[in-house]
Amino acid sequence: MPTAAAEESAYDSPIAWSPELSVGVPEIDADHKVLIELISQINNRSDLPEAFTIVGTVLAALSDYTEYHFTREERMQQVVGFPNADAHHQRHVILRQQVLDYLARYMANPEDVDTQELYLFLHRWLFEHILNEDMQYAPYCANNPKASEAVIGIGLDFFIDSNSSLF
Amino acid sequence: MKFEDLRILVVDDNANMRRLINTILRSVGVLDVVDIDNGADALAMIQEWKPDLLLVDYVMDGLDGVEFTRRVRSDIDTPDNRLPIIIVTGYSELWRLNEAKKAGANDFIVKPFTTKALVNRIQRTMSQGLTLEDVGRQDEAKPAH
Numbered sequence: 447m448p449t450a451a452a453e454e455s456a457y458d459s460p461i462a463w464s465p466e467l468s469v470g471v472p473e474i475d476a477d478h479k480v481l482i483e484l485i486s487q488i489n490n491r492s493d494l495p496e497a498f499t500i501v502g503t504v505l506a507a508l509s510d511y512t513e514y515h516f517t518r519e520e521r522m523q524q525v526v527g528f529p530n531a532d533a534h535h536q537r538h539v540i541l542r543q544q545v546l547d548y549l550a551r552y553m554a555n556p557e558d559v560d561t562q563e564l565y566l567f568l569h570r571w572l573f574e575h576i577l578n579e580d581m582q583y584a585p586y587c588a589n590n591p592k593a594s595e596a597v598i599g600i601g602l603d604f605f606i607d608s609n610s611s612l613f
Numbered sequence: 614m615k616f617e618d619l620r621i622l623v624v625d626d627n628a629n630m631r632r633l634i635n636t637i638l639r640s641v642g643v644l645d646v647v648d649i650d651n652g653a654d655a656l657a658m659i660q661e662w663k664p665d666l667l668l669v670d671y672v673m674d675g676l677d678g679v680e681f682t683r684r685v686r687s688d689i690d691t692p693d694n695r696l697p698i699i700i701v702t703g704y705s706e707l708w709r710l711n712e713a714k715k716a717g718a719n720d721f722i723v724k725p726f727t728t729k730a731l732v733n734r735i736q737r738t739m740s741q742g743l744t745l746e747d748v749g750r751q752d753e754a755k756p757a758h
Binding site: 480500 | 617703728
């Protein structure tokens with residue numbers, strides 16, 4: 447069994463996609479790759495004020511993108527009849543709130559947030575959710591055209607204010 | 614034109630910010646993105662690559678975002694063809710906003726920004742102005758004199 451220190455060092459490494467993270471739905475895997483790419487950009491050594499614009503924008507983008515991604519994932523779970531959808535939704539609520547809390551703390555005072563600690567947290571936050579929780583729906587969704595259809599059904603207008611539309 | 618089909622040129626002298634804007638644009642389906650680290654090269658790239666929209670950093674060595682915008686308006690735009698420009702800045706002072714407006718920028722976004730804020734700025738800018746391609750198509754459709 448790995449020690450806590452060994453687990454910590456695993457998340458200290460550069461975050462990267464690998465095939466064992468695949469849930470078998472290409473659109474969901476693509477969403478996860480976006481989250482990985484965003485988190486990877488926290489792991490730089492730049493100083494304030496540049497770090498403030500980068501880390502603040504990454505956290506804001508993570509907040510928006512997790513909202514979009516979780517909505518797509520939950521729609522997919524409903525369509526394929528995943529039996530643990532309610533519990534998964536509750537987990538999403540907690541995970542998103544954790545990002546919002548970090549974003550609020552960072553915007554209030556960037557020096558209050560240790561960037562390396564934030565990176566380790568988000569690396570673990572994403573990978574443990576994919577490997578321990580998302581993998582539970584994989585047998586219901588993998589290679590299932592209805593799963594992909596449900597995900598694609600929630601598109602980019604998700605990011606547009608409700609009183610306007612994509613041109 | 615679909616949002617995902619936009620060609621966007623990012624002009625920023627900070628490599629980390631260029632990479633981040635690229636990631637955010639790709640996350641909302643915009644894949645046709647070129648980024649450049651200085652205004653002079655960006656002016657040449659506009660002629661060559663014909664972007665639909667520019668995201669330009671305010672504070673840059675050499676040509677800054679405001680001077681760059683002035684150069685686009687005076688040297689590249691035509692009466693029928695105004696290239697949409699959104700200024701990206703880490704500073705939110707009113708005088709900077711006014712400078713960007715006077716130079717002819719279409720909009721202004723302050724870092725750190727959300728993905729929704731960026732998408733909505735782009736949506737608003739593009740729905741209010743014609744793109745180079747649209748103008749080109751209109752010109753092609755005009756009868757020859």
